Amino acid sequence: MELFEHLSFGFGVAFSLQNLMYCAIGVSVGTLIGVLPGIGPLATIAMLLPITFNVAPVGAMIMLAGIYYGAQYGGSTTAILVNLPGETSAVVTCLDGYQMARQGRAGPALAIAAIGSFAAGTFGTLLIALAGPPLAGLALKFGAPEYFSLMLMGLVAAAVLAQGDMVKSLAMVAMGLLLGIVGTDVNSGVQRFAFGINELTDGIGFIVLAVGVFAIGEIVANLGDPEERRVFTDKVKNLMPTRADLKASIGPITRGTLLGSFFGVLPGTGPSIASFSSYMLEKKLAKDPSRFGRGAIEGVAGPESANNADAQTKFIPMLTLGLPASGVMALMLGALTIQGIQPGPEVMTTRPELFWGLIASMWIGNALLVVLNLPMIGLWVKLLKVPYRFLFPAIMAFSAIGVYSVNNSSFEIYLTAIFGVVGFVWIKLGCSPAPMLLGFVLGPMMEEHLRRAMLMSRGDASVFLTRPISLAFLIATVVILITMIAPAVRARRAEISD
């Protein structure tokens, strides 16, 4: 079996001492920021990206990925213990997880969350290994028109499926595309939107934008609306779930995993949509739905599996097509580019150690997280007591060092400050910045593919419709737009974002 050959090759890479260490660092940092509210994986990865420049690409990606899925684990811990979702994906877990904790069953809730996440992570890893090669093989046949249509579909889907106002999200994608244009045009050498500033000829730094908007902008917003934190510290005793708990959880874990894997591949659907859908499904299937919200273990098992499966399978479009399906994936794509690796289907064949090593490390990371989260739960709970007034100056310091270290440029620090203000205004106006980041990352590539496609077809725009794969992407784009405008879906979206 080729699959096993690939996977064992991957495990060989991931099990090297160095890569194991990066994996352990990644998932620890991830759990940490998952536990701490007010800082998410996006801001953390943006901040720490520059530090990974000296690390080999495989190690860097393993560590960054660990931060991402580690945060999902950490987020559920605080949801269960203090009714406070460390990450948005854990909002649903609060409903029944916290109730379980109040009934003295925090231990089983945490254990089931970890077991479900691990099962989902394992399935997600296998799915990437299975779906990766055929998808990449297909993508190798893509020409400029196919790539343009694919990116268009990805961006539109990401905008309309994301939480928040659809029109604003679409506008933010366009905003990102526009920001991506800044700098020297590769075709003509003309400097666009550079205003004669030397530092802008290479474009706006990816890290500058991400840190400015997601770290600084977020802090300003948080300081305006301080959230109250009631820390409920009860001793967690008796971690083991009962036989009945396990039996009740098998179904939800399986369904949650499948649901999460499905949503994971779709662009724009954050893990919160996956976990919310899983919760609704379990509630519908339950014999006695009134138990939900009062400490039903199914309400923890399903959503926790779903959000982890989603986090894992989000890597599929990024690794095989070079298409980021979420803000974090856009950052990972940026990280690859900075490492000098052109993202796309070629990565799997030209850098097999990167692809398979990363996949194998995710499974190892998931196993590490179970170990990290269950026996060491007390430590994470203590960290919850760190007040925000200590946290945000530290985030500022890490952000500043991170940005400065990219080019040793003070100009980029000033630009970060500006984007902090801009990001805050966007947050206040309800214009979610994540779609902007997707547009920013894809912008230059999209323009390039558009120009090439038009040159190829001698200026005939019908090239996008006459090539079957390209046409399929465009039809999918239209279908997504139409279904999202449908009133029923709109109402459901509103329900989710509340």
Add this chain to the structure above:
Amino acid sequence: MQLEFRSSKDFWSGVMLIAVGAAAILIARNYTFGNALRMGPGYFPSVLGGLLVLFGIYLVAVGLRRHDKIEGRWSLRALIVLPLSLTLFGLLMERAGFVPALLVLIVGSASAGSEFKLLEVLALAAGLTAMAVVLFVWAIGLPYPLFVGW
């Protein structure tokens, strides 16, 4: 006619988008537009600017009818203090060195919060700076002088 739109999220989002879009189109007029076959450097930005203006007009129209208020406070203090602290960090990195730049950044940022206790903040700044020196300068080896011209 009510003046409720003055606090409408949608209205101001629209205004922001129209402003950015219009600026993009105006600036892009200096670049060759080209045609569909050979797109000049002005083609893509002009199209995007146009899109932004259209989205903006729609949102302004929505904002005049629907009243979706901007929530929370504007945290003016943080909005001024945090970017200012960052700017100082940028200035001091080149002129005074890593340690003073970081100390100023941390103490400055902390003053944006609602609870500011000087002793506590100084301890935090000293601790974080020491950690950053060990981690970034000594362990990772970023080439920054700790102090310049002292």
